[in-house]
Amino acid sequence: MEDKRTLIALGFEGSANKIGVGVVMLDGTILSNPRHTYITPPGQGFLPRETAQHHLQHVLPLIKSALESAKITPDAVDCLCYTKGPGMGAPLQVSAVVVRILSQLWNKPIVAVNHCVAHIEMGRIVTRADDPVVLYVSGGNTQVIAYSEGRYRIFGETIDIAVGNCLDRFARVLKLSNDPSPGYNIEQVFVK
Numbered sequence: 001m002e003d004k005r006t007l008i009a010l011g012f013e014g015s016a017n018k019i020g021v022g023v024v025m026l027d028g029t030i031l032s033n034p035r036h037t038y039i040t041p042p043g044q045g046f047l048p049r050e051t052a053q054h055h056l057q058h059v060l061p062l063i064k065s066a067l068e069s070a071k072i073t074p075d076a077v078d079c080l081c082y083t084k085g086p087g088m089g090a091p092l093q094v095s096a097v098v099v100r101i102l103s104q105l106w107n108k109p110i111v112a113v114n115h116c117v118a119h120i121e122m123g124r125i126v127t128r129a130d131d132p133v134v135l136y137v138s139g140g141n142t143q144v145i146a147y148s149e150g151r152y153r154i155f156g157e158t159i160d161i162a163v164g165n166c167l168d169r170f171a172r173v174l175k176l177s178n179d180p181s182p183g184y185n186i187e188q189v190f191v192k
Contacts, residue, residue, distance in 0.1 A: 007078045010066065010102075012059070012095035015087025015115050016139055017046045017178065019055040019094070021062040023070035023077075028125040032069035034062050043175035045168065052090035059098050074106045084112035086140060116141060117152055139164040 007026040013019070013035075020035030038054035040046050067073065082099040085092060103110050120134050133146040133155075142164065143157040161169075164183070171182030176189065 008070075008072065008076055009079050009081050009111070010063075010074075010077045010108075011081040011113070012099055013083045013115075013118075014055045014059075014091045014095040015083045015085070016091060017051050017054075019058050019062060019091070021059065021066040023066050023072065031072070032066045034065040034069065036062060037179060039177065039179045042177045043172050045172055046178070048088045048090035051088060052094050055091050055094040059094060063098075063102075074102075074108075077106065077108055079109045079111050080106075081111045081113050083115045083118070086115055116143070116145065120145060120152065137163045139168060 006029075008031070009024050009026075011022045011024060013022070017038040017040075018035050019038075020033060022033040023031040025031065036054075036058040038046055038051050080099045080103055082095040083092060084096070099110055102108065116136055116138070119136065119138070120132070123129070123134070124132060131147055133144065136143045136145050140162050141157070142162040144155045145152050146155060147153075167183045167186060168178070171178065171186055174186070174189070176182060176185040178185075
C-alpha cells in the first residue's frame with residue numbers, strides 16, 4: 001500500500017537579521033512560520049556577531065513555537081532544511097549548527113537550501129508561475145535569474161551595490177528603523 005502522507009520539512013532561515021523556523025509541507029502549504037527580527041537603533045546597521053547572538057537567543061523558542069503551531073512533534077518531520085547561503089556568515093552558522101544537532105538527535109536528513117532559489121520558489125508557488133524570469137532584489141544581491149536547462153541561472157547581476165543594500169544604507173542615513181524592514185519604512189516616508 002502506498003503512503004499518501006505529504007512530506008513535512010522543518011526549515012531554518014537566518015541569513016541576515018531575521019531568524020525564522022517554519023514547518024512546510026511538500027505541496028507548499030505553510031503550517032507555521034514564527035520568526036524574530038534583530039532590531040538595531042534607528043540609523044544603525046546590524047553586525048554579524050550581534051546578529052548571530054540574537055539568533056542563538058531566539059532559535060530554541062522558535063523551534064518550540066513552530067512545532068506547537070503546526071500541531072506536530074519531531075516524529076512527523078521528514079527532513080530539516082536550512083539556508084546555506086548567501087547571507088551573513090555568523091548568522092548563517094547558527095542555523096547550520098542547530099540543524100546538524102537536531103539531525104543527530106532526531107535522526108532526520110538535512111537539506112541545504114540556496115537563499116535566492118528559496119525566494120524564487122516561494123514566489124513561484126504563490127503566483128503559480130511555471131517558468132518565471134525573476135528580478136531578485138535582496139540585501140546583498142540584485143540579479144536577473146531564470147530557470148534554464150534544469151537549473152536556475154543568473155543572466156545579470158550588480159557588481160557594485162545591491163538594490164536592497166542601497167535601501168538599507170539610505171534608511172540608516174535617514175535614521176529609519178529596520179523594523180519591519182528598511183524598504184517598507186522608506187515607502188511610508190516618501191510614498192503617500
